[in-house]
Amino acid sequence: MSETKPLYSKRPEWSDVVPVEQYEIVNPVAPIFYSEQYKDATNYFRAITKMGEKSPRVLELTESIIRQNPAHYTAWQYRYETLCATNASLADELKLMDEIAIKHLKTYQVWHHRRLLLTTLRKPKPELEFIKKVLHEDTKNYHTWSYRQWLLAHFGADGASINKDGEEEYDLADLWEGELDFVDSMLNQDVRNNSAWHHRFFVVWGCGIREGEQDRERVFKRELIYVKQNISLAPNNPSAWNYLRGILKSTKTPLSSVSTFVLPYTRPRDPTASRDIVDLENPPPSEGADLPSVQAVEFLADILEEKGSESDINQAVELWKSLATELDTIRRKYWEHRIRDAHLKLKASK
Amino acid sequence: MALTSTTSPQGSSSKEIPSTDTLLADLHVQYIQNLGKSTSDLTYHLTAHLRLNAIYWGYTALRIMGRGDALDRDEMIDFVMRCWDDAEGGFAAHPGHDAHLLSTLSAIQILIMQDALDRIDVERVVKFILSLQAPSGVFMGDKWGEEDTRFLYCAVSALSLLSSLHLLDQERTVQYLIDCKNYDGGFGSVIGAESHAARVFVCVGALAILGRMDVVDEETLGWWLAERQLPNGGLNGRPEKLEDVCYSFWVLSAMAILKKVGWIDEKKLVAFILSAQDPEGGGIADRPGDMPDVFHTLFGVAGEWILCF
Ligand SMILES: [Zn+2]
Numbered sequence: 001m002s003e004t005k006p007l008y009s010k011r012p013e014w015s016d017v018v019p020v021e022q023y024e025i026v027n028p029v030a031p032i033f034y035s036e037q038y039k040d041a042t043n044y045f046r047a048i049t050k051m052g053e054k055s056p057r058v059l060e061l062t063e064s065i066i067r068q069n070p071a072h073y074t075a076w077q078y079r080y081e082t083l084c085a086t087n088a089s090l091a092d093e094l095k096l097m098d099e100i101a102i103k104h105l106k107t108y109q110v111w112h113h114r115r116l117l118l119t120t121l122r123k124p125k126p127e128l129e130f131i132k133k134v135l136h137e138d139t140k141n142y143h144t145w146s147y148r149q150w151l152l153a154h155f156g157a158d159g160a161s162i163n164k165d166g167e168e169e170y171d172l173a174d175l176w177e178g179e180l181d182f183v184d185s186m187l188n189q190d191v192r193n194n195s196a197w198h199h200r201f202f203v204v205w206g207c208g209i210r211e212g213e214q215d216r217e218r219v220f221k222r223e224l225i226y227v228k229q230n231i232s233l234a235p236n237n238p239s240a241w242n243y244l245r246g247i248l249k250s251t252k253t254p255l256s257s258v259s260t261f262v263l264p265y266t267r268p269r270d271p272t273a274s275r276d277i278v279d280l281e282n283p284p285p286s287e288g289a290d291l292p293s294v295q296a297v298e299f300l301a302d303i304l305e306e307k308g309s310e311s312d313i314n315q316a317v318e319l320w321k322s323l324a325t326e327l328d329t330i331r332r333k334y335w336e337h338r339i340r341d342a343h344l345k346l347k348a349s350k
Numbered sequence: 351m352a353l354t355s356t357t358s359p360q361g362s363s364s365k366e367i368p369s370t371d372t373l374l375a376d377l378h379v380q381y382i383q384n385l386g387k388s389t390s391d392l393t394y395h396l397t398a399h400l401r402l403n404a405i406y407w408g409y410t411a412l413r414i415m416g417r418g419d420a421l422d423r424d425e426m427i428d429f430v431m432r433c434w435d436d437a438e439g440g441f442a443a444h445p446g447h448d449a450h451l452l453s454t455l456s457a458i459q460i461l462i463m464q465d466a467l468d469r470i471d472v473e474r475v476v477k478f479i480l481s482l483q484a485p486s487g488v489f490m491g492d493k494w495g496e497e498d499t500r501f502l503y504c505a506v507s508a509l510s511l512l513s514s515l516h517l518l519d520q521e522r523t524v525q526y527l528i529d530c531k532n533y534d535g536g537f538g539s540v541i542g543a544e545s546h547a548a549r550v551f552v553c554v555g556a557l558a559i560l561g562r563m564d565v566v567d568e569e570t571l572g573w574w575l576a577e578r579q580l581p582n583g584g585l586n587g588r589p590e591k592l593e594d595v596c597y598s599f600w601v602l603s604a605m606a607i608l609k610k611v612g613w614i615d616e617k618k619l620v621a622f623i624l625s626a627q628d629p630e631g632g633g634i635a636d637r638p639g640d641m642p643d644v645f646h647t648l649f650g651v652a653g654e655w656i657l658c659f
Contacts, residue, residue, distance in 0.1 A: 022395075022446075038395060046446065071399055074447055077494045112496040140591065142539070142546060149542035194589040198544040201533055206542060238577065238589045246533030330583070334576045334613040 005064075007040040013057065019043035020050060041065050042072075049078055054085035063096070070104040076113055090117050102134060111143045115150065122169055124155035132182060139186065145195045152176070153207055176210055179203045191230055194239040201243060205250050216251075223247050225280055228261055232283035235265050241295035255303045262303065265296030266319075294328050305342060308349075313342050370627045373654060375415045378647055381632030382408040383420055385644055398444045402433050406456035407648040413463060414648075414655050427466050430457050438493070439471075439478040450492045451482060455504040458511050476514045479505050483519065487526030488540065498539045499530060503552035510559045524562050527553050535570030547578055547587040551600040558607045572610040575601050583618030584637065594636045595626045595646045598653025606656055616657045623650045 008014045021043055041064050048058055062079035065072055083093055094117050101110045118127060131148045135141065152175070154160065161172045180203060186196040204213070204223060213219055224247065230240045248255060261282045264270065269291050273284060285291055297319050304316035317339050324335035368374055385408060397404065405426065412420050432445040433453060440449030441457035454475065461467045482490045482505065489501035502523065509515050529541045530553060536545025537553035550571065557565050578585045578601050584593025585601045598619060605611045625638045626646070633642025634650035 035395075042395075071397075073399055073450070073492075073494070077448070077492075080494070108496065112494070116495070140588070142544065142588075146539055146543035150540065153542050192590045194591075195544050198532070202542050205533075242534050242589070249533060330579050330581050330615050330618065331576055331613070333615065334573070337613060 007037065008044040008061070009040055014044060017044055017047045017051070020046035022046075035068070038065075038068050041068065045075060045078075049074070054082040056086060056088075058082045059086070059088065066100065066109075070100070070107040070110060073109050076109045080113060080116055090121050093117060094121065098130060102137060105134065105138050105141050105144065108143065111147050114147065118151065119154075122155070122163070124151050124175055125170060127151055128175070128178070128182070135186065139190060139193055140195045142195070145199060149199070149202055149207075152179070152203070157208065173211055176203075187230065191234050192237050192239060194242075197239040197243045201246055205247065220247065220251050220253075224258075228258075228281070228283055231265070233286050235285045235289045235291065235293040235296065238295055241299060245299075255299065255306050259300075259303055262296050262299050265291065265293045266300045267292055292327065294323065297323060297327060301338070310346060313346050317342060367629045370624050370629050373415075373624065373651070374627050374629060374632060375417070377629070377632030378627075378634070378651065379412060379415060379417045379420050379632075381628075381642065381647065382412055382644065399447065401444045402430065402441060402453040402456045402460075403443060404644050405429065406460050407644045409460060409463065411644070411648040411651045414651050418463070423464055426460065427464055427469065430460055431469060433457060434470075439474040441475075448492060449478060451479065451489060451501045451504040451508075452491060454479065455508045458508050462511060472512050472514070476509065476512055476517060479508055480517060483522070486529075486541075487519070487522035487524075499527070499537065499549050499552050499556075500539065502526065503556045506556040506559050515560070520560055520562075524557070524560060524565060527557055527562075528565055531565070531567075535567045535574045544588065545574065547575070547585070547597050547600040547604070550575065551604045554604045554607050563607075566608070568608050568610075572605065572608050572613065575605050575608070575610070576613040579614055579619065583615065583620075583622035585614075585619065592637070593622065595623055595634055595653070596636065596649040598623055599649035599656075602653050602656045611656060614657075620654060620657055623654050626650060 008017075009019060019040070022039075041061060044061055045065055048061065059079065059082055062075045062082065065075040066079070069075075082088075083090065094114070097110070097114055097117065101114065104110050114127075118124065128148070128151070131144055131151075134144050138144065155170070156172065156175050158172075161168050161170050161175075163169050180200070183196055183200045183203065186193055186199075190196075204219065209216075224244075227240055227244045227247070231237065231244065234240070244258070245255075247253075248257070264273070264284050269285070269289075285293075301316040301319040301323075304312040304319070320335045320338050320342075324332045324339075328335065368377070385404070409418070409421060409426065412418050429445075430441070433441045433443065433447075434457075435442045435447070435449035438449035440451070440454040442449050443453040443456075458467070458470075458475070461469060479489075482492070482501065484490055484497055486497075487502075488497045488499065489505045490497050491501045491504075506515070506518070506523065509518055526541070527537065530537045530539075530543070530549075532538060532545045534545050536547075536550050538544050538546055539549050543549075554563075554566060554571070557563055577589070578587070578597060580586060580593050582593060584595070585597040586593050587597050587600065602611060602614065602619075605614065623634070626635045626640070626642075627633070627650070628635065628642045631642070633644070634647045635642045636646050
């Protein structure tokens, strides 16, 4: 905070402005002793907005307010209007924002302001680096991840790199190029980061198909191997299991296609199983993994229900019972619902 | 009481700290009543941008606890009306600020609960709300242009409360929600964003109001919501995140719409919510041991209410 700077009411360059006090005082008896500095700045801000002044000193004033209260959306909004009105350098503004964003990652306005700047600046590639750096501070920050998704969707779409004059402003392929490696590095840091798994889905399945990714069969196989390997490292990771479900669903592949892979995760460890044979399609649970995995048991029950014969359903019911009474008791009522539901369906099919 | 007592010199307190096994409704009522009185705090001024929302949260919590009379009706309506932004035709969060969708919904909700909707120019408010719909179908919070399914919900809910849904481009609105649907059955804040319990509530809430629950994959989403409960009873907003009292509302209300509240372990969740109460000063925090605030107080009380309802 700018502790060393004098109050606006003491600065000669602001002497032409009459500050506007907060007129709302709910309890006039209570003395106002909230920060003198914040009060001073917002008094001048109220005056400025009333006058409609848009000048360099307004940028200084709004910066001071934002640093004290980054959620002050009117100050952000007025700042952006002032930037545009004074033809200020948006590149400089972005540099300033690099510093402010890192301090206030959880504030909506920080990200929206960036988005406005980028829409005009149209230089998406360095942003990806910036986001990577910021995610280092807070690996699951919702705003940061959705900003990255916006950036890729907005600037990464077909034709998005061509400006009004028909010139190519940045390399489209280059923008996407590092995305899978980036997700991979995030997951290497924390394989349970759901935001990173979601982002992988967004990149591979959710936002268009790019050069080198057209062979969907190959992409599907690659993703299957990738997610299975990660499940093998941490068999109780719901995000990875969800990703597996997601890619099967989006390619309309039956759950049973991965039965062989799922099975060893649904049982206590088999001490006799050899780990010498490397089977990429079916990597076994890592040593020391906590088995059985709840998500695997759940998955196997879904496979059985999907198959649908009476004996399959009966086996599924047994699995749901073990979830309800032993493995996942907090969701007992949900598993009981699945049992009831399966019985009803079985009855109806007879 | 808690305001005057500081530390006792003997180190022993004369007043008894109540147990958090039950909802400490009287204390919460006092806590909410006292909120408006600490206007000298810096925090009070730093949260001016949420003032009207905070009044809505506090008043709704009071209504749920059957104590709607604990705040002065005329003062409240007067404050709401002073938040009217005549240039924009909507409500700001604070007198002198700019109109925003979040505060506009809060204003409408407060006025309806206070039976004072006749104080507003419905036609102008509806025009303001509709003006914030983006070409994609999502809504912006204000003219500054931030987009989020939160704002879409605010718009749909407000229009419905003002009996003006027929003026909304519903196809476009629903299409945006369809585009926000993720592989896990949940919804995010914008197209492409990760599923998040609070966004699931706003998207499902909007679809329910619009009569378009066919868009929702109810089994998958119900499962995803049930998955939010952690062994300690609390609910989180995304996989592998910490539990937080506010998700009691976001998750439960979405499950209530799906008619699946029964999938939650109610006893454990209630115990978790109650353990986050401040047994001295009142109010509920995000999790046990943290400072209470009015937002989590409402969502704790509301969560408890959904479970008992
Ligand atoms: Zn919370």
